[in-house]
Amino acid sequence: MVGDRDLAGLPPNPPELSMDFTSGSPETDRVEPSVWFDLSVDLMARFLLEVMQDQFTTRRTAMFLESCKSATLAVALTAALAVAPAHAGILFQDNFDADATSSVLNFTGLINWTVSDGTIDYIRSGGFGISCVGGAGGCLDMDGSTGNAGRITSKQSFTFTPGANYFIDVALSGNQRSGSNDSVVFGIIDANNVAISTIIGPLAPAAPFATFGATFAGKAGSWRLFVEGVGGDNVGAILDNYVLRDEGATSVPEPATMLLFSLSLLAAGAARSRKSSR
Structure with missing residues (x-):
């Protein structure tokens, strides 16, 4: 506008x-x-x-x-x-700002997510020399401090309209330190670990924040959102500003x-x- x-x-x-x-x-x-x-x-x-x-x-x-x-x-x-x-409707979003007031290694207290595999570190912008989007708020290092990159899974489950289009946007940067390049997988997953996902990367350590998106067609069943770091060197890509949206199911006149x-x-x-x- x-x-x-x-x-x-x-x-x-x-x-x-x-x-x-x-x-x-x-x-x-x-x-x-x-x-x-x-x-x-x-x-x-x-x-x-x-x-x-x-x-x-x-x-x-x-x-x-x-x-x-x-x-x-x-x-x-x-x-x-x-x-x-109609504009796209936001079904879920999280900027990780409210999860903690300081940086925490191997964090498990996310409000909207469960750490379902490996570990992640919670970053308060500036902590460990890492900046979140806009230089403020919180974000996640997707490779915690145990040598096992983490997966987070949404606590909320979703039922999608079969055949309708849905969109996931995430803000990702490189690890902002050094070492090897990093990648991140994100998408949706059901109770049988059947996943619809995409992989972003490799991201160079100095890669600035950018928004990456994926589109998927809705399928029957109950699904949860997930994001997973790839690696295991305790230095992962940085995740911020997760958004799930749709294009609206309402029919609009030509x-x-x-x-x-x-x-x-x-x-x-x-x-x-x-x-x-x-």
Whole structure:
């Protein structure tokens, strides 16, 4: 979404929006209903283009609706916004900031995860010379201090819609120290240890934080999230900002359908205005 701005080519105070269509009394010169309809269709087309491009800000929308004295037009705009394309929904996220107040070796007290294999170290940004994302908060060294890289598994289980797309994003950096390159595996796993996963790496020790993503199709059953370090030298890749999201299961009308639906509401309103003006 971009910053607040006027619609391209739209005057700041369109004359047709100065009409009080509730009372039928013009604040300026009267605009005939047929002219109102033509102007409204043009405005609606430009408005919907902005909505579909996700560039019509909340404040600009409120200003536009406030200036609309026609209840029919306001209803049409509200309906158009209601069927605007949905954004991805976040199903789970963890930035590891709340798990501890200081760095802890071989940490097992994660709030949202179980250390299900090996060990991990909890890092409070700056601890052991390691920075978390943004230089603040917490993060995890995925190869703890026992010579056995760790796996974390979510305490929460998930049921996915078969065939629907889901997305996992993680922030990873190199180990920020020295030694060999490191890799991380992440994905979903069921009670029978059947996993759908991807591997990221090798990451050089000095590799800065970057967001890595994976997409998977939902499958029947109960699944948990997991992240696993690869290695065993007590110096692992650094994990932060885990997010699981979907693209929303709600069916969204095609832009052309949305435009026709909204314009049909306007047409109905214009017809009512013509009738009442006779």
